[in-house]
Amino acid sequence: xxxxxxxxxxxxxxxxxxxxxxxxxxxxxxxxxxxxxxxxxxxxxxxxxxxxxxxxxxxxxxxxxxxxxxxxxxxxxxxxxxxxxxxxxxxxxxxxxxxxxxxxxxxxxxx
Amino acid sequence: xxxxxxxxxxxxxxxxxxxxxxxxxxxxxxxxxxxxxxxxxxxxxxxxxxxxxxxxxxxxxxxxxxxxxxxxxxxxxxxxxxxxxxxxxxxxxxxxxxxxxxxxxxxxxxx
DNA sequence: TTCTATTATCGTATATTTGCGATATAAGAT
DNA sequence: ATCTTATATCGCAAATATACGATAATAGAA
Numbered sequence: 001x002x003x004x005x006x007x008x009x010x011x012x013x014x015x016x017x018x019x020x021x022x023x024x025x026x027x028x029x030x031x032x033x034x035x036x037x038x039x040x041x042x043x044x045x046x047x048x049x050x051x052x053x054x055x056x057x058x059x060x061x062x063x064x065x066x067x068x069x070x071x072x073x074x075x076x077x078x079x080x081x082x083x084x085x086x087x088x089x090x091x092x093x094x095x096x097x098x099x100x101x102x103x104x105x106x107x108x109x110x111x
Numbered sequence: 112x113x114x115x116x117x118x119x120x121x122x123x124x125x126x127x128x129x130x131x132x133x134x135x136x137x138x139x140x141x142x143x144x145x146x147x148x149x150x151x152x153x154x155x156x157x158x159x160x161x162x163x164x165x166x167x168x169x170x171x172x173x174x175x176x177x178x179x180x181x182x183x184x185x186x187x188x189x190x191x192x193x194x195x196x197x198x199x200x201x202x203x204x205x206x207x208x209x210x211x212x213x214x215x216x217x218x219x220x221x222x
Numbered sequence: 223t224t225c226t227a228t229t230a231t232c233g234t235a236t237a238t239t240t241g242c243g244a245t246a247t248a249a250g251a252t
Numbered sequence: 253a254t255c256t257t258a259t260a261t262c263g264c265a266a267a268t269a270t271a272c273g274a275t276a277a278t279a280g281a282a
Contacts, residue, residue, distance in 0.1 A: 004239090004240065004241085004267075004268085005138075005162060005163060005240085005241080006136075006137050008137075008162040008163075009137035009138065009140070009141055009162075010137075010141075013137040013140045013141050013144070014137045016134070016137075016140050017134065017135055017136050017137040017139070017140050018135075020131045020132070020134035020135040020140075021131070021132075021135035021136075022131075023127070023128065023131035024128055024129075024131040024132035024135045025117075025128050025132075025269090025270085026117050026119075026120035026121075026124040026125045026127075026128040027120065027270095028128070029120070029124045029127050029128050029131075029209075030120055030121075030124050032209070032210065033124070033209055036209065036210050044228070044229085047228095047229090051119040051120075052119075052270095052271075052272090053271070053272055053273080054228085054229075054230095054272095055229090055230080055231080055232095055271080055272065055273075055274090056270075056271050056272065058229065058230055058231080059230090059231090059269095059270080059271080060270095061229095061230095062230080062231095063269095074229070074230080074278085075278090075279080076228080076229090076277090076278045076279035076280075077226090077227055077228035077229065077277090077278060077279055077280075078227095078228065078229080078278095078279085079228080079229060079230090083210075088210055092206070092207075092210075095203070096203075098140075098143075098144055098147065099143065099147050099194075099199055099203075115237075115238085115269090115270065115271085136239090136240085138240095155258070155259085158258095158259090163240095163241075163242090164241070164242055164243080165242095165258085165259075165260095166241080166242065166243075166244090166259090166260080166261080166262095167240075167241050167242070169259065169260055169261080170239095170240080170241085170260090170261090171240095172259095172260095173260080173261095174239095185248090185259070185260080186248095186249080187247090187248050187249035187250075187258080187259090188247090188248060188249055188250075188256090188257055188258040188259065189249085189257090189258065189259080190258080190259060190260090
């Protein structure tokens with residue numbers, strides 16, 4: 001009775017929603033920001049930059065990875081994460097297609 | 112112990128996360144799409160376009176309104192919603208500033 | 223091998239989200 | 253005033269998300 005009815009929507013709607021969901025937490029925004037502001041993959045360090053426990057940060061990283069916003073390789077006791085620019089490009093395009101492009105023709109008529 | 116530690120992050124991070132959160136559901140994406148694809152405010156009708164109960168749609172509309180993504184006026188038994196383009200412009204800019212602009216200089220170096 | 227350092231996963235408690243039916247509300251029609 | 257119609261809110265049940273400590277896993281150092 002309280003199931004998510006997400007299947008009822010189109011794939012594009014679900015994809016965009018999932019992308020947004022991955023960004024729907026300040027910790028994950030902060031992680032993405034750190035990854036974006038450097039010219040290389042971050043191996044560790046991320047935990048130190050956030051006001052969260054190591055396990056929690058690891059969970060957030062996992063979510064970002066599952067959503068495809070970042071890529072990561074684990075190399076024993078070290079891991080390496082970086083932004084998946086392709087995904088950002090894709091979803092930014094999708095986002096603009098759905099909303100921003102329509103802005104021009106809609107700008108005049110609204111309450 | 113399971114509190115959201117959202118206060119620990121910057122205001123911009125929280126704002127962007129809240130914007131993303133508002134879009135983090137296919138039903139709300141679908142609502143925004145409908146509002147964007149018309150040249151006028153939608154007064155009703157939205158419920159008929161979604162596979163959800165009226166009360167659920169109303170809740171989603173409320174969330175979108177609280178997040179500032181749409182504006183709405185209630186006029187007795189009728190209501191009128193439309194997209195708040197200013198908010199989209201703002202957050203799209205913020206988003207691009209944080210990520211897309213950095214893409215150019217980052218494109219080469221990553222795992 | 224054992225120790226160390228780093229990251230991932232498990233288990234758990236709490237908070238939030240999602241969805242619906244039932245009910246309230248508000249304006250116009252009768 | 254009562255009925256109708258459209259929307260919002262309430263109350264509840266179930267699912268998900270958030271966070272942490274404890275523990276596992278993994279590779280290199282001693």
